[in-house]
Amino acid sequence: MATSGSVPITPVLKDELDIVIPTIRNLDFLEMWRPFFQPYHLIIVQDGDPTRTINVPEGFDYELYNRNDINRILGPKASCISFKDSACRCFGYMVSKKKYIYTIDDDCFVAKDPSGKDINALEQHIKNLLSPSTPFFFNTLYDPYREGADFVRGYPFSLREGAKTAVSHGLWLNIPDYDAPTQMVKPLERNTRYVDAVMTVPKGTLFPMCGMNLAFDRELIGPAMYFGLMGDGQPIGRYDDMWAGWCMKVICDHLSLGVKTGLPYIWHSKASNPFVNLKKEYNGIFWQEEIIPFFQAATLSKDHDTVQKCYIELAKQVKEKLGKIDGYFVKLADAMVTWIEAWDELNPSSASATTATTATNGPAKK
Amino acid sequence: MASIPSTPLLANELDIVIPTIRNLDFLEMWRPFFQPYHLIIVQDGDPTKTIKVPEGFDYELHNRNHVENLLGKRASCISFKDSACRCYGFLVSKKKYIYTIDDDCFVAKNPTGEDINALEQHIKNLLTPSTPHFFNTLYDPYRDGADFVRGYPFSLREGVPTAVSHGLWLNIPDYDAPTQLVKPHERNTRYVDAVMTVPKGTLFPMCGMNLAFDRELIGPAMYFGLMGHGQPIGRYDDMWAGWCVKVICDHLNLGVKTGLPYIWHSKASNPFVNLKKEYKGIFWQEDIIPFFQSVVLPKECTTVQKCYRALAEKVKEKLGLIDPYFTKLAEGMTTWIEAWDAHNPSSEAAGSLTNGMAKVNLGK
Numbered sequence: 001m002a003t004s005g006s007v008p009i010t011p012v013l014k015d016e017l018d019i020v021i022p023t024i025r026n027l028d029f030l031e032m033w034r035p036f037f038q039p040y041h042l043i044i045v046q047d048g049d050p051t052r053t054i055n056v057p058e059g060f061d062y063e064l065y066n067r068n069d070i071n072r073i074l075g076p077k078a079s080c081i082s083f084k085d086s087a088c089r090c091f092g093y094m095v096s097k098k099k100y101i102y103t104i105d106d107d108c109f110v111a112k113d114p115s116g117k118d119i120n121a122l123e124q125h126i127k128n129l130l131s132p133s134t135p136f137f138f139n140t141l142y143d144p145y146r147e148g149a150d151f152v153r154g155y156p157f158s159l160r161e162g163a164k165t166a167v168s169h170g171l172w173l174n175i176p177d178y179d180a181p182t183q184m185v186k187p188l189e190r191n192t193r194y195v196d197a198v199m200t201v202p203k204g205t206l207f208p209m210c211g212m213n214l215a216f217d218r219e220l221i222g223p224a225m226y227f228g229l230m231g232d233g234q235p236i237g238r239y240d241d242m243w244a245g246w247c248m249k250v251i252c253d254h255l256s257l258g259v260k261t262g263l264p265y266i267w268h269s270k271a272s273n274p275f276v277n278l279k280k281e282y283n284g285i286f287w288q289e290e291i292i293p294f295f296q297a298a299t300l301s302k303d304h305d306t307v308q309k310c311y312i313e314l315a316k317q318v319k320e321k322l323g324k325i326d327g328y329f330v331k332l333a334d335a336m337v338t339w340i341e342a343w344d345e346l347n348p349s350s351a352s353a354t355t356a357t358t359a360t361n362g363p364a365k366k
Numbered sequence: 367m368a369s370i371p372s373t374p375l376l377a378n379e380l381d382i383v384i385p386t387i388r389n390l391d392f393l394e395m396w397r398p399f400f401q402p403y404h405l406i407i408v409q410d411g412d413p414t415k416t417i418k419v420p421e422g423f424d425y426e427l428h429n430r431n432h433v434e435n436l437l438g439k440r441a442s443c444i445s446f447k448d449s450a451c452r453c454y455g456f457l458v459s460k461k462k463y464i465y466t467i468d469d470d471c472f473v474a475k476n477p478t479g480e481d482i483n484a485l486e487q488h489i490k491n492l493l494t495p496s497t498p499h500f501f502n503t504l505y506d507p508y509r510d511g512a513d514f515v516r517g518y519p520f521s522l523r524e525g526v527p528t529a530v531s532h533g534l535w536l537n538i539p540d541y542d543a544p545t546q547l548v549k550p551h552e553r554n555t556r557y558v559d560a561v562m563t564v565p566k567g568t569l570f571p572m573c574g575m576n577l578a579f580d581r582e583l584i585g586p587a588m589y590f591g592l593m594g595h596g597q598p599i600g601r602y603d604d605m606w607a608g609w610c611v612k613v614i615c616d617h618l619n620l621g622v623k624t625g626l627p628y629i630w631h632s633k634a635s636n637p638f639v640n641l642k643k644e645y646k647g648i649f650w651q652e653d654i655i656p657f658f659q660s661v662v663l664p665k666e667c668t669t670v671q672k673c674y675r676a677l678a679e680k681v682k683e684k685l686g687l688i689d690p691y692f693t694k695l696a697e698g699m700t701t702w703i704e705a706w707d708a709h710n711p712s713s714e715a716a717g718s719l720t721n722g723m724a725k726v727n728l729g730k
């Protein structure tokens with residue numbers, strides 16, 4: 001039994017993965033990512049003023065959607081897609097035809113690992129998604145499928161096959177993803193700690209899912225990745241990815257799918273304005289206190305055996321239980337249903353999302 | 367504003383418990399870090415053997431004769447010829463905190479080459495809250511340079527008291543026998559710079575090699591079971607304690623941390639010997655885990671001892687069906703609690719603890 005010492009090569013998956021980027025600014029940041037992103041197809045979701053031209057650096061293969069495209073493609077269902085908020089990115093998930101999605105913000109750059117080497121974030125996400133998760137029992141050496149690691153003594157053998165990984169949640173060096181109060185209290189804090197670990201968020205445990213550096217298996221969990229109603233005309237912002245994360249985790253736990261967090265790191269360069277953030281988050285700070293117990297107690301039944309069925313059921317419970325807090329949640333619940341209807345329309349063969357069918361559909365590529 | 371608070375030494379509040387059958391030479395390397403503390407050495411195996419303790423350490427040493435002397439017939443709950451006997455040291459300690467370490471564990475170096483003061487990190491872990499109710503993606507939010515991330519509910523940011531700090535190991539990883547047999551060369555070289563809370567409702571394999579805990583918060587649950595001589599199983603002592611501890615911590619809203627600090631684990635135990643010890647456990651584990659995952663403790667169990675007694679009853683009831691060993695083990699658990707309460711009389715309420723027991727000072 002010799003250890004060969006060879007590191008298995010991670011497949012590029014260039015025809016199986018789309019990179020979804022929401023933007024209102026420009027896409028200059030892509031220059032830095034070129035060595036890693038160029039093989040892939042990009043789906044750019046332009047938020048804000050549709051008359052503005054977004055400049056995409058030469059040499060990238062992409063499709064770009066602005067608000068006019070969203071309205072055209074979804075018709076009345078476009079109401080579920082946020083306007084003037086990066087939550088609009090989930091439109092990109094819906095129109096993608098690929099098995100995997102990687103989404104990244106336009107103020108996220110290539111980070112360096114402690115040895116000074118550029119981090120290929122996408123490659124790490126792919127590794128994370130292609131190896132199982134371990135949601136049922138915590139492994140103290142973290143991801144047992146990583147090189148040089150394994151399950152530790154005391155880890156039940158029947159659980160060592162793991163569960164399929166639906167989501168890979170990456171982290172950020174430099175500007176950490178803090179809420180407005182924390183930003184105000186600690187404006188100088190930077191995340192300089194490189195934690196060399198990937199781990200599974202255990203079953204039954206919620207976490208704050210940040211959309212800045214996130215990958216997922218669209219076939220396994222795509223329909224649950226709705227980023228809610230934020231931005232223009234909405235009473236809340238900066239809870240889009242959080243909302244998606246809580247829905248997603250409840251469904252993953254129910255369907256025995258895994259969620260990983262940890263590596264890879266990207267370099268987050270831009271600190272958003274904490275005063276603006278506080279205005280956006282204000283209602284959320286209070287609502288969160290009810291939302292979390294709601295998700296912690298949410299139950300799904302055996303009949304809910306696809307992501308869509310789970311999601312529709314959750315929407316029902318949101319309306320019923322959270323609707324009492326504020327009319328916003330009634331709107332949100334309706335939008336969740338609209339999202340699923342739109343998803344199924346645009347992804348007709350994925351109605352049973354637990355089977356690995358490839359979606360075929362056809363909004364014209366721009 | 368950038369000053370790092372210094373970690374209190376807690377020299378009079380923490381005992382270091384070390385099980386051994388060999389010698390304690392390893393203490394030389396730990397001297398800079400351990401010398402301020404009182405050691406409780408639990409000598410396993412042949413009590414006629416003399417264990418040499420390096421000069422300058424303040425210690426008490428207990429061998430099998432002491433165990434039987436002190437506990438009388440309750441000594442039956444303490445394993446013989448197995449490092450599980452270490453929990454006797456937890457029982458006789460009078461301190462608030464325990465750090466336990468194996469005698470083949472040495473000082474590790476962090477990535478900058480600096481010696482790691484494992485005890486200091488454990489103290490930091492125990493003195494700061496845990497966050498079992500919601501996972502923080504930047505790990506321990508109470509560490510320097512970290513905090514709770516966006517989306518973390520504010521009402522949960524006070525955290526809960528930390529009962530256990532579970533450290534890790536560089537070099538020889540804590541693998542079971544099958545894994546050791548399949549991967550004899552694998553070494554843990556990955557330094558993961560994180561401490562995190564094991565979430566509520568999630569079990570984990572608790573390794574006793576590099577472990578600290580708050581004796582007042584969780585001590586009575588730290589029973590390491592019946593292993594070794596005359597027992598059908600070995601190398602499941604710390605695992606057993608860890609599953610009981612976690613269920614009780616979850617019930618009592620206490621936290622368990624894992625991650626830093628690392629020690630350097632130097633000795634790989636013999637995988638063939640290990641397989642013999644673990645053999646039954648490999649199969650039994652498959653029933654034990656679902657048992658712990660589904661056990662519900664009654665609301666009336668408001669102290670660790672009450673929780674533990676309730677757990678012992680359920681072990682007898684449910685696991686006793688698998689093998690009579692579990693009936694013996696359940697009895698061992700009950701005996702342990704009786705022994706604990708007999709020797710720690712004022713600790714019935716896991717919250718306010720004063721302990722007036724005379725310090726037993728043997729072997730100095």
